[in-house]
Amino acid sequence: MLSIGLIKEAHERIRPRIHRTPVITSRSFDEASRRQVFFKCENFQRAGAFKIRGATNKILSLTEGEKRRGVVAFSSGNHAQAVALAAGEAGVRAVVAMPDDAPKLKVAATRAYGAEIVFYDRHGEDREAVAHAIAEREHLVMVPPYDDYLVMAGQGTSALEFLDEVPDLDCILAPCSGGGLFAGVSTAAKGIRPEIRCFAVEPETGDDTRQSFIKGERVSIPPPPTIADGLRVQSPGALTFPIVQQNADDVLTVSDAEIVATIRFMLFRMKTLVEPSGAAAATAVLHGRLPSKHKRVGVIISGGNIDPDALARLLVEGDNPKPVVGI
């Protein structure tokens, strides 16, 4: 099971291999949101996202025999690069299954970290099945993106550092996709400070966790159309969901237009690049989703990996239904 103890062990294990990311504040953001907001900046993390925490914890926890065999992961995004980097540093073979239309930059980065890449047809093949087939054929250990206690414990280390630096937060918000980050962060935060409130944040078109949270059981949704490419899962994880259900005080949703406005705010006012998924929690605060009684607010910025072309589109899009806030 996931526990604060497991998260503290993870931190001891991974600390030499990760950045202790900075916590930043912004007068402009505080004024615009009428709170005191602290941002834990995993966009400054190694490989540009929190994912290296979980991947490193999982890989360093393998037995020597497992390390000799190697690992496999499926991801078109930050998890792939994290597994590639963590495995490479640990001297462990890594195979990553990526869709054949994955962004070239991400393929190149994953390969540069030393991973072997196996492409699959996004429309014809199921990525999890592809990865499981590779694992079986080549005797590799799967590093799941979220549904694994060691992965969750690794992600939770971000909240350990956060509360060590700002102990008296009223609440903490994290983006929620499969739920690994939120499960780890909320377990760490409530373990250290039981009275803290925890909010998961999703795109409104990809609200599988919100629907599941309300219904009390895991709900599956169609592939969600959102610019937050890291938050496009269709249902919460089997292992993460019970933890999310227990720890979440609410599951908040935000629109793509609000995410874009928040990215622009953070870029031009705070001079900090955040990817769409990474901006979800900040978006909920900037756009009034959080009950006003929560004044001292912790926000996890989960990552900052965005392609130049995608960023350029966000900057010039004229049909953005909501104006940019405060620039």
Add this chain to the structure above:
Amino acid sequence: MLSIGLIKEAHERIRPRIHRTPVITSRSFDEASRRQVFFKCENFQRAGAFKIRGATNKILSLTEGEKRRGVVAFSSGNHAQAVALAAGEAGVRAVVAMPDDAPKLKVAATRAYGAEIVFYDRHGEDREAVAHAIAEREHLVMVPPYDDYLVMAGQGTSALEFLDEVPDLDCILAPCSGGGLFAGVSTAAKGIRPEIRCFAVEPETGDDTRQSFIKGERVSIPPPPTIADGLRVQSPGALTFPIVQQNADDVLTVSDAEIVATIRFMLFRMKTLVEPSGAAAATAVLHGRLPSKHKRVGVIISGGNIDPDALARLLVEGDNPKPVVGI
């Protein structure tokens, strides 16, 4: 005269009103430049640039009578916003002369800080003459952008903080326009650590300081065509130049294409937004202008104010003659 004492006094005076900006490092930048580089991030400064330091020092040093009269400044850029903000906070009237084609966002920001704006015709009128006429007519005190010892001392406080945090730098690099930042920074740095080497950095198409440094007297150049809009002055200042001449170990130049590549590197690898002028010193390090013996390198990132449209253009420009480094 400018001295380390004047800079320390400035720091005491302005400290409550400015951010102590963070010093950041980047493994990617270190690998790409084969140095250990420390960045003093004035792009995170209030109003997005170092200029608030000098403006605040100048305005807080006025006599009570001068404060009652008010101040005037000429600038289309960061200095205007800095004077507006510093004057507003000190309860001092501020008038800013801006060209009638100044970017709307900058006009709006300057006005939002409480300054009155007087527009002039960029092609038909001399901005300095316009500002002097206003000063005389309305009995206002001029806040020069660089050619003033109190302004220079204010800018130098960034180096006081920098060397306080990283005392053992081999060298320090700062962008150079009129020379106020470089004069302040180099005086502070050599005052604290006499053996430190100081490098001023300019666009290669706007190398008035380099030409002057070589010739030993102030040289004027035609209006320089460079994307570094903060570095477009045509000659070094009368008061700054003797200090630049004495303190600079060299004046380095960089191309616009190299500046763009550096902005992209800092944005996509370091997740940090830097404006073209602000990136000049980092560009010199990333693109091999610094003698290789200097290993522990301090870089002043002078500002981060760039329009969304201008940034979008930098991201999509296909005719960029140099490829982006390291993405």
